[in-house]
Amino acid sequence: MTNFEFNKKYEDYLEKGHYGLAINIPSVVDYLDKKFQELIQVPGFKYSQIKLKFNMSRFYCEPRDIDSYEIEKEIDNLIKKYDDDNC
Numbered sequence: 001m002t003n004f005e006f007n008k009k010y011e012d013y014l015e016k017g018h019y020g021l022a023i024n025i026p027s028v029v030d031y032l033d034k035k036f037q038e039l040i041q042v043p044g045f046k047y048s049q050i051k052l053k054f055n056m057s058r059f060y061c062e063p064r065d066i067d068s069y070e071i072e073k074e075i076d077n078l079i080k081k082y083d084d085d086n087c
Helices: 003-009 026-039 068-085
Strands: 046-053 056-062
Touching: 003 026, 026 068, 056 068
Parallel strands: none
Antiparallel strands: 046 056
16 A cells, blocks of 8 residues: 555545655555554544654644654654665
C-alpha cells in the first residue's frame, strides 16, 4: 500500500484540510496500517499529518492523550532501517 492508498483507506479519520500521511516507505505504511486498526477504535480519533520534519517523524492526531511519541519513535526506527538497507 502506498501513502496515497493509506490516506484513501482512512479518509474518514483525516481532518479536513490536511494531507495525512506524507511518508511513502512501505514498512512505515504497513506499521501505520496495523496501528490505525487500534487507533480508529479510540472515540474521536482523527489524524492530520504524518510527516518528516527536521529528519524526525511527526504524528499529529486527536485526542491528545494518544501516545504519539511512541508512534513517532517506531516510525523513526523504521526509516533508519530503510535508509541503512538502501545505502
